[in-house]
Amino acid sequence: MEQDGKRVTRRKFLETGIGVITGAIAIGLGGTALTSIGAPAITNKREGKWVEAGSASEIADGQFHKVGIVYDAKDGWLEGKVKQLVYVKLNGEEVFALSATCTHLGCNVNFDEQTGNFKCPCHSGVYDATGKNVSGPPPRSLAKLEAKIEDGKLMINTAVKEA
Amino acid sequence: MAEKNDRKETLFYPDFMFKEAIAALIVVIAVVAISLALPMKVGDPADPSDSSFKPKPEWYFMAPFYLLKVFSSSFEVIPTVIGPLATFIFLLILPFADKNPEMHPRKRKLAMSLMGGGVLLTILFTVLGILA
Amino acid sequence: MFGRLVEVFDRRFGFREDFKRNVLDHPVPPRINLTYCFGGITFLLYMLLAATGITMLFFYVPSVDHAFVTVEYITFDLPLGNPIRAIHHWSAQLMIVFVSLHMLRVFVYGAYKNPREFNWVTGVFLFGITLAFGFTGYLLPWDQKAYWATKVGVLMPKSLPAVGPFLSQLLMGGDDLGALTLSRFFAIHVAVLPIFTVIFLAGHF
Numbered sequence: 001m002e003q004d005g006k007r008v009t010r011r012k013f014l015e016t017g018i019g020v021i022t023g024a025i026a027i028g029l030g031g032t033a034l035t036s037i038g039a040p041a042i043t044n045k046r047e048g049k050w051v052e053a054g055s056a057s058e059i060a061d062g063q064f065h066k067v068g069i070v071y072d073a074k075d076g077w078l079e080g081k082v083k084q085l086v087y088v089k090l091n092g093e094e095v096f097a098l099s100a101t102c103t104h105l106g107c108n109v110n111f112d113e114q115t116g117n118f119k120c121p122c123h124s125g126v127y128d129a130t131g132k133n134v135s136g137p138p139p140r141s142l143a144k145l146e147a148k149i150e151d152g153k154l155m156i157n158t159a160v161k162e163a
Numbered sequence: 164m165a166e167k168n169d170r171k172e173t174l175f176y177p178d179f180m181f182k183e184a185i186a187a188l189i190v191v192i193a194v195v196a197i198s199l200a201l202p203m204k205v206g207d208p209a210d211p212s213d214s215s216f217k218p219k220p221e222w223y224f225m226a227p228f229y230l231l232k233v234f235s236s237s238f239e240v241i242p243t244v245i246g247p248l249a250t251f252i253f254l255l256i257l258p259f260a261d262k263n264p265e266m267h268p269r270k271r272k273l274a275m276s277l278m279g280g281g282v283l284l285t286i287l288f289t290v291l292g293i294l295a
Numbered sequence: 296m297f298g299r300l301v302e303v304f305d306r307r308f309g310f311r312e313d314f315k316r317n318v319l320d321h322p323v324p325p326r327i328n329l330t331y332c333f334g335g336i337t338f339l340l341y342m343l344l345a346a347t348g349i350t351m352l353f354f355y356v357p358s359v360d361h362a363f364v365t366v367e368y369i370t371f372d373l374p375l376g377n378p379i380r381a382i383h384h385w386s387a388q389l390m391i392v393f394v395s396l397h398m399l400r401v402f403v404y405g406a407y408k409n410p411r412e413f414n415w416v417t418g419v420f421l422f423g424i425t426l427a428f429g430f431t432g433y434l435l436p437w438d439q440k441a442y443w444a445t446k447v448g449v450l451m452p453k454s455l456p457a458v459g460p461f462l463s464q465l466l467m468g469g470d471d472l473g474a475l476t477l478s479r480f481f482a483i484h485v486a487v488l489p490i491f492t493v494i495f496l497a498g499h500f
Contacts, residue, residue, distance in 0.1 A: 014177035021184040032375055033350040037376040054182050077317065077354065077368030127355070176319035183335040190336050194343060194389065198381030203370050208363040209442035211472070218443035220431055221390045228447065234452075243451035244459075254419045257402075258412035266405035278402055 031114055044076055048159020053086070056149040064111050064129070065087045066100075069156055086109060086145060087118070097147035097156055098131045102142040118142065222293060226285050230291030240279070332346040333397035335384040340390040341492070344428075348485065355435070357481035359474050362437035387429060394425050417499040424492055437477060445480075446472050 019115075051071040059065045064087050073082040085100035085108050100108040107122040115132070118127040125136035132141045146157035210216075220228050230242030261274050268275050305311040335366040354373060356365045368378040398418065401407055407415035434445040448474060469474030 003420050011177060014181040018177060018180050018184045021188050025187065025339075029346045030244075030380060033346055036350050036373055036375045036379055043374065077356075077372070079367045172498060175321040179331070182454045183332055186329075186336055187339045190339060190389070191343070194340075194382055194385050195378070197385045198378050200324045201381065201385075202377045203380045203384060205363070205367050205370050205436065206438035206440050209359075209439055211442070213332060213439065216439045216443050219440070220444045220448065221433055223426065224445050224448070225347045227309070227451070231447075231451075239454040239460075240456070243453075244455045251423060254398075254422070258409070261408070262331040264408070266408065268403050268405070271405060275403075278399075282399070 010117065034088060037051070040076060043107045044074055046075070046082075046158070050155050050157050053088070053147075053156045056090075056152050056154050059088055059090045059095070059154060064088050066111065067154070067156070068156070073158075084158060086147075088147060088154065088156070094119075095147040095154065097145040099142065099143040099145055099160065102138060103133065103142065104106050104138045109142065222289060225292035226288035228295060229288045232295070253281075319490060325415060328435060329397070330400040333393050333400055337390060337393045337397055338496075340386045340393060341361065342368075343382055343386040344390065345489070347379045347386070350379050351383065357435065357477055359437060359477055362435060365438045385392060387432065391429060394422055398422060415498055417495045420495050421492065424488055428484065428488050431456065431480040431488070433475065434480045442472065445476070447478070 020094040027135050027141070049071065050070050053067045053069045058075050067086045067088050069084050069086055070081050071084075072080065075082065086099055087098045097106045100118075101108050102120040102122065102125055104120065104123060104125050109120045109125070109127065111117075112119050116129045118129075118131070120136065120138065123137050125138035126134050127138065127142050130141075130146065133139070143160040145160065148155050227242045227246060228259050230246065231239065236243055261271075263271055265272065301311070306463075351369055354365055354376070354488045356362060366380075369380055371377070401418070403416065430445075430448060434441045448464040450463050452466070455462065464470065466476070466479075467473070468479050468496050
């Protein structure tokens with residue numbers, strides 16, 4: 001009987017040892033893999049930069065203009081062209097620029113010349129001409145971007161000025 | 164009772180598995196240590212127009228690579244195809260060709276010397292290839 | 296929870312009894328030594344290779360324009376990327392060593408004989424698969440070393456009369472080592488060989 005008891009504890013010990021070792025290896029390996037896979041979520045950030053977006057004369061009429069900007073950026077291992085859509089309007093001396101990205105789920109909004117509003121094609125969100133969300137699902141105003149005119153050229157900063 | 168216990172002791176699980184787990188732990192620690200001590204680098208990007216690069220295979224492909232230099236081009240097929248293929252077929256049919264029921268290495272002179280010779284030649288060519 | 300799930304599957308397929316009889320309660324020779332661990336270590340190294348390989352799949356791009364850049368990214372920019380690639384590299388080297396040692400051990404002890412011929416035959420295929428892993432994986436970083444060593448390798452079958460040149464073209468996917476070669480080596484390395492490994496491994500245990 002005592003013999004059997006010893007046998008059981010020995011078996012228990014071996015089984016626990018196997019479990020602890022394989023568990024430790026699996027957790028170490030899995031943790032390393034998941035750290036690498038997860039890291040870009042934090043490290044892969046796009047930095048703001050000033051980008052030339054055409055000449056100032058194109059927006060001289062004081063209306064909203066749709067401007068597609070293309071610039072070099074780093075995206076993970078890729079160092080290449082990135083595209084972004086912006087609405088720009090001249091307010092006297094100031095340039096007013098709005099990101100076209102809907103604050104709901106990220107579709108690009110369209111400017112409706114008749115109502116003077118921005119409409120999102122995805123879920124019918126509506127923003128007024130200042131970018132404020134007026135109806136539909138969007139939770140926030142359209143993001144404002146820094147913009148200026150320099151030597152007759154329209155310059156836009158890709159970083160969001162005010163969310 | 165005693166006999167039963169003895170038999171139980173030599174089952175794969177958990178006795179042998181425990182030893183495997185210890186060995187596994189040692190190997191994992193060794194691999195991680197080597198990996199941290201010798202971090203990876205990158206070479207130069209592949210350039211098909213470059214003539215200065217001397218190709219070198221992984222060490223385990225060195226033996227046929229070395230023999231390529233030894234055989235003249237008309238017999239090139241020996242190290243490139245025939246050698247590897249013959250080795251593979253020899254290994255595949257080994258348990259069916261070797262009818263000798265003996266298990267102990269000393270009582271299997273022919274099999275042992277064939278395999279020993281093959282292994283020694285492979286090691287020799289590998290070393291020669293690495294030194295060349 | 297997990298135990299419950301196992302039970303449900305077991306009732307349907309009855310694998311537990313088989314697994315217990317064939318793997319867990321498989322008798323081990325009474326006097327075993329260190330050399331009996333080689334097979335298990337090989338399996339462990341394969342697991343390390345799978346885990347690190349799958350991680351690199353999240354970042355590597357098998358195209359002649361991007362392979363080198365993505366390997367650089369893994370090696371220098373990605374957090375823990377260098378150790379992951381290094382573990383993949385060193386495990387691969389060690390796996391060749393331990394596969395060979397395992398085979399030699401089985402040979403010396405005469406353990407390939409009846410009734411275990413089948414284990415030996417599947418093992419020989421697994422040895423070939425391991426070498427194929429090494430050959431295809433070597434090209435993927437698309438650096439000078441990879442390109443030129445693989446070039447010699449894929450042109451080797453050319454010396455075979457009649458079908459030789461075609462075999463080489465088949466390996467390269469054309470007349471030259473290029474975009475299609477990289478794609479097919481990648482596909483073989485990350486999909487074809489792992490599937491065959493699992494199949495032969497199931498028969499090997």
